[in-house]
Amino acid sequence: GVAVVQVGTAPNIHDPRPDMGVYATRESMFLVLESHPGVAAMFVYEEAHCGFNEPHSFLLVCKSSECRRRWYAESDAVDFWVYERVKPTKGGEVSLVHYDGATQFSYQVPPRAWETVYCRREPTPFECDYRGLDPERKVF
Numbered sequence: 001g002v003a004v005v006q007v008g009t010a011p012n013i014h015d016p017r018p019d020m021g022v023y024a025t026r027e028s029m030f031l032v033l034e035s036h037p038g039v040a041a042m043f044v045y046e047e048a049h050c051g052f053n054e055p056h057s058f059l060l061v062c063k064s065s066e067c068r069r070r071w072y073a074e075s076d077a078v079d080f081w082v083y084e085r086v087k088p089t090k091g092g093e094v095s096l097v098h099y100d101g102a103t104q105f106s107y108q109v110p111p112r113a114w115e116t117v118y119c120r121r122e123p124t125p126f127e128c129d130y131r132g133l134d135p136e137r138k139v140f
Helices: 021-035 067-071 075-085 101-107 112-118 126-130
Strands: 002-009 041-047 056-062
Touching: 002 021, 021 041, 021 056, 041 067, 056 067, 075 101
Parallel strands: none
Antiparallel strands: 002 056, 041 056
C-alpha cells in the first residue's frame, strides 16, 4: 500500500530543529510513521504548482520496500508506466497534464531545506554524515 499526505508548506534552510517551532506537529507525525513496523519507506517531495502561494510538501509512505524501486526509476520507465496505466478521459484527452517521468525524476532528490532541517534533529541522524563533499578529503 501507498499513502500520500500533504504536510504543509515547504521548510527553508533557516528553520529551527523540526521538533521546535510551527512544524513540531509535522515532526511528531514523521516520528510516529518512522517507528511504525508497517512502514518500509518514506519520501518527501515538494510541488510548487499545486495552487498555493508557496511550495507545499508531500509525504509518500510505503508498506513495501519495493516502492523504492519505482520511486527511483528512470524517467522513461515512469513514462511507460503512466502510458500503460493511466487511461485518457472519456473525451479522449490526456488525464495527466502535469506529471510524467521527468517530473517524477525531479522528486527523487529531497530539497536541500528538507535535508538541512532533518539533520538538525537531536541526536543527529547517521545519514547526515554523508551530505555534501569534503574538499579536504583525499580522493584515493
